[in-house]
Amino acid sequence: MSGKKFISGDEAFAQGVRLAKAQVISAYPITPQTIVVERLSEMVEEGELDSKFLHVESEHSALMAAMGAAATGARTFTATSSQGLLYMAECLTYVAGGRFPIVMMNANRATALPWSIYGDHRDSLSLLDHGWIQIYTENAQESLDMAIQAYAIAEQEEIRLPVMVNLDGFVLTHTYEAVDIPTQEQADAFLKPRETWDKLDFDKPVSMAYTVGPDLNEEYNLLHHKALLNVAKHIENIDVSFEKIFGRKYGGLINGYRTEDADLILITLGSISGLVRDVVDELREEGVKAGMIRIRFMRPFPAEELIRETAHASAVGVLEKDISFGFEGTVYSNVNSALSKSAHKISTYDFIGGIGGKNISKEDVRSCFAAMQKKESEEVRFIGLEVEDDI
Amino acid sequence: MTSESTERINAENITEDEFFFGHKACAGCGGSLAVRIALKVLGERTLLVEPAGCMSAVSFNYPQMSFSNNAIISAFAGTGAVLSGLKAGAEVMGWKDYHVLGIAGDGGTADIGLQALSGLIDRNDDVIYLCYDNEAYMNTGIQKSGLTPFGTSTTTTPAGKKGKGNLKHKKNLFEIVAAHDIPYAATASIGYIEDFANKIKRASEVRGTSFIHVLAPCPTGWGIDTSETVEVAREVVDNGLWYLAEYYDGEYHINRKPKEFKDIHSYIKRQGRFKHLDEEDIKEIIAQRDKTWKRLQQYSVGQ
Amino acid sequence: MIKARLTERKKIRRLSELPQGGSCTAGILIEKNAGWRNKRPEVDPEKCVGCHQCYLYCPDGVIVKAQKGIVIDYDFCKGCGICAKVCALKAITMEDER
Numbered sequence A: 001m002s003g004k005k006f007i008s009g010d011e012a013f014a015q016g017v018r019l020a021k022a023q024v025i026s027a028y029p030i031t032p033q034t035i036v037v038e039r040l041s042e043m044v045e046e047g048e049l050d051s052k053f054l055h056v057e058s059e060h061s062a063l064m065a066a067m068g069a070a071a072t073g074a075r076t077f078t079a080t081s082s083q084g085l086l087y088m089a090e091c092l093t094y095v096a097g098g099r100f101p102i103v104m105m106n107a108n109r110a111t112a113l114p115w116s117i118y119g120d121h122r123d124s125l126s127l128l129d130h131g132w133i134q135i136y137t138e139n140a141q142e143s144l145d146m147a148i149q150a151y152a153i154a155e156q157e158e159i160r161l162p163v164m165v166n167l168d169g170f171v172l173t174h175t176y177e178a179v180d181i182p183t184q185e186q187a188d189a190f191l192k193p194r195e196t197w198d199k200l201d202f203d204k205p206v207s208m209a210y211t212v213g214p215d216l217n218e219e220y221n222l223l224h225h226k227a228l229l230n231v232a233k234h235i236e237n238i239d240v241s242f243e244k245i246f247g248r249k250y251g252g253l254i255n256g257y258r259t260e261d262a263d264l265i266l267i268t269l270g271s272i273s274g275l276v277r278d279v280v281d282e283l284r285e286e287g288v289k290a291g292m293i294r295i296r297f298m299r300p301f302p303a304e305e306l307i308r309e310t311a312h313a314s315a316v317g318v319l320e321k322d323i324s325f326g327f328e329g330t331v332y333s334n335v336n337s338a339l340s341k342s343a344h345k346i347s348t349y350d351f352i353g354g355i356g357g358k359n360i361s362k363e364d365v366r367s368c369f370a371a372m373q374k375k376e377s378e379e380v381r382f383i384g385l386e387v388e389d390d391i
Numbered sequence B: 001m002t003s004e005s006t007e008r009i010n011a012e013n014i015t016e017d018e019f020f021f022g023h024k025a026c027a028g029c030g031g032s033l034a035v036r037i038a039l040k041v042l043g044e045r046t047l048l049v050e051p052a053g054c055m056s057a058v059s060f061n062y063p064q065m066s067f068s069n070n071a072i073i074s075a076f077a078g079t080g081a082v083l084s085g086l087k088a089g090a091e092v093m094g095w096k097d098y099h100v101l102g103i104a105g106d107g108g109t110a111d112i113g114l115q116a117l118s119g120l121i122d123r124n125d126d127v128i129y130l131c132y133d134n135e136a137y138m139n140t141g142i143q144k145s146g147l148t149p150f151g152t153s154t155t156t157t158p159a160g161k162k163g164k165g166n167l168k169h170k171k172n173l174f175e176i177v178a179a180h181d182i183p184y185a186a187t188a189s190i191g192y193i194e195d196f197a198n199k200i201k202r203a204s205e206v207r208g209t210s211f212i213h214v215l216a217p218c219p220t221g222w223g224i225d226t227s228e229t230v231e232v233a234r235e236v237v238d239n240g241l242w243y244l245a246e247y248y249d250g251e252y253h254i255n256r257k258p259k260e261f262k263d264i265h266s267y268i269k270r271q272g273r274f275k276h277l278d279e280e281d282i283k284e285i286i287a288q289r290d291k292t293w294k295r296l297q298q299y300s301v302g303q
Numbered sequence C: 001m002i003k004a005r006l007t008e009r010k011k012i013r014r015l016s017e018l019p020q021g022g023s024c025t026a027g028i029l030i031e032k033n034a035g036w037r038n039k040r041p042e043v044d045p046e047k048c049v050g051c052h053q054c055y056l057y058c059p060d061g062v063i064v065k066a067q068k069g070i071v072i073d074y075d076f077c078k079g080c081g082i083c084a085k086v087c088a089l090k091a092i093t094m095e096d097e098r
Helices: A009-019 A032-048 A059-071 A082-087 A089-095 A140-154 A184-190 A218-247 A269-286 A303-309 A328-338 A362-373 B028-042 B076-090 B106-111 B112-125 B173-178 B195-207 B226-238 B263-270 B279-299 C051-055 C080-088
Strands: A003-008 A024-027 A052-055 A075-078 A104-108 A133-136 A161-170 A176-183 A206-208 A255-256 A264-268 A290-295 A298-301 A315-320 A345-352 B048-050 B071-074 B099-105 B128-133 B184-189 B208-213 B245-248 B251-254 C022-027 C041-045 C063-065 C071-074 C091-094
Touching: A009 A104, A009 A140, A009 A176, A009 A184, A024 A032, A024 A059, A024 B076, A032 A052, A032 A075, A052 A059, A059 A075, A059 A089, A059 B076, A059 B112, A075 A082, A082 A089, A082 A104, A089 A176, A089 A218, A104 A140, A104 A315, A133 A140, A133 A176, A140 A161, A140 A176, A140 A184, A161 A269, A161 B071, A161 B076, A161 B173, A176 A303, A184 A218, A206 B028, A255 A303, A255 A362, A255 B106, A264 A269, A264 A328, A269 A362, A290 A303, A303 A328, A315 A328, A315 A362, A328 A345, A328 B226, A345 A362, A362 B048, B028 B048, B028 B099, B028 B128, B028 B195, B028 B226, B048 B076, B076 B106, B076 B128, B099 B106, B106 B128, B106 B173, B112 B173, B128 B195, B128 B251, B173 B184, B173 B208, B173 B245, B173 B251, B184 B195, B184 B226, B195 B208, B195 C051, B208 B226, B226 B263, B226 C022, B226 C080, B251 B279, B263 B279, C041 C071, C051 C080, C080 C091
Parallel strands: A024 A052, A024 A075, A075 A104, A104 A161, A133 A161, A206 B071, A264 A290, A264 A315, A315 A345, B048 B071, B048 B099, B099 B128, B128 B208, B184 B208
Antiparallel strands: A003 A176, A133 A298, A206 C022, A255 A290, B184 B245, B245 B251, C041 C091, C063 C071
């Protein structure tokens, strides 16, 4: 299967995993992730993918099984969403600290309560500190491409860390788009089979996932931190070699749009970025120096890139689908911390929207730019509310 | 799986290699004996999984590593899942001639790890799961687990003015496992170590998942002398409070039915964890023992 | 014979000297367990017939089968006394550590 196909984000991701030749796949179903594992099961059954598919009884086991397989040197994949991601949370720190380069797709979905199967980013953003590389994709094509790139990043010798690729639930996972499916030859030229010294070995037996006392524990955490920072160093090279083979490129940790001279910049994650770009174009027509930045990697966090990209801005807003209750949006906290080190003073705004799948309209996006333009108060605001906030 | 193993393992023919050595388990630890013997039976090409618990805590502190074979520690609840992952990985890597062994305690198996164990048996992956049962959460300081017997004083079921210790009987873990129609399951005691060793061997010859539940006294948690571990582990079989049995080909087999159960008083009285029990409690323990044996005998074949 | 071996602990001075992944070498010991012991098992070679039940039942694997009888590795023996209990011929006695 290659060439242009009309497929959903989940299906596109499954195609990417097939092309990356994941050798062991373990997963537990949860809406809206299910399609990716259904497609992969079919591929294994049809013989399109030579892989072991493990039917596990929980998300916790999905990640533990992937870890066991990764410990033998195999390339592994799992996928989840929302409560499932939270259920496996203890395993996230485990596989990251153990330096297992597992790739996981997360279909971003609201976290209960209240229940909602629709999308927001509270699931993955609440786990930013668990030591994984976190990527947010914008469309089905990028999802397929990042499934392949994720393995190149995860398995890079100076990195060797797990990667979580986040797709907006339903908006991205279930929406059909024309996607160019590369050939297996292209994928093989880009991604070699996994090779590692860090595995179980009968000739040189090892102990894996061990205890380190207070004397050296902090040092191990520093090693982990440095490995994650190394992503920034490698992502551009990986993207360049990807472009040579596939003819598509995504840039580095962020993706700026009309930022060169922008005075007002709105920062986003994931699938809402297209709408924000449209608004930026409209505002430019109206003479407003608007721009936008899509953060592609929340970890490592693109602090330097954001400072560079906002060099001419007087105000920067973050439009995000999450809230860290009792404070502000998590993306905003990260952005604000980075921009505090900027050479010039930038006003910063936090716009919370799209929670639990709430629609974000063009008017909502325009209202974000308007607030920045009018220099309104910088307090955290929830946008698109359908009722009056009288409490 | 019907055929008996050809050569029985004993002190003379078991390998002299020690794969679990220099560990920091308490003196006289029954669990460490089970781990040591299991690995000697299976040999150097064994991929071992252990969850958080005594056996990993005493053996896996960088840089002191007591296992000489390949070993990995799993999250507490994850033993069954890591076993499946290791097996799948070993298969896709094309490895040959190896065993995949998981060793977890009673809490790690019958409580927090039960779901993953059930998933493992359901997938029927060709691995061995060994539960060493010391009848409480010993690593965290003797708290009640699902396999703590009736009447046990633990730090979370303390015997006091009102309390009689733990009021629940042990979960029937062996039967829970057998109910999955697992290819091979067995119970054992470190008091009868050759029987245990040979069950490990038999498990290694079975295709599909096998499970062994070995009773392994803990001097610290049971309130016995460090030298008494093996003796107590024999006595509990001789008095019928523990049983040696197997499940294969869809049928239960009792391996050893004492003609007459040894009186349980000495077993109860010698252990600190039971010292508060009175005659009425001992009667309750005997009644539960007899109920278990009646049930086992009803659905067991042969002897 | 495969067995974890005692090595001198290497002082780690730089991050690069730590294991750079999730695994480290198996079977490495940096400490003995001899200090745990209050009593030490002593074997009477006259009584020992080499049945090796003590070897089989030792939780620490510190009893090594010898040409005749057994040898005890006192570097790692914790003095639990199981060997003395399982010896049918009472060839092992537990003596106070001096």
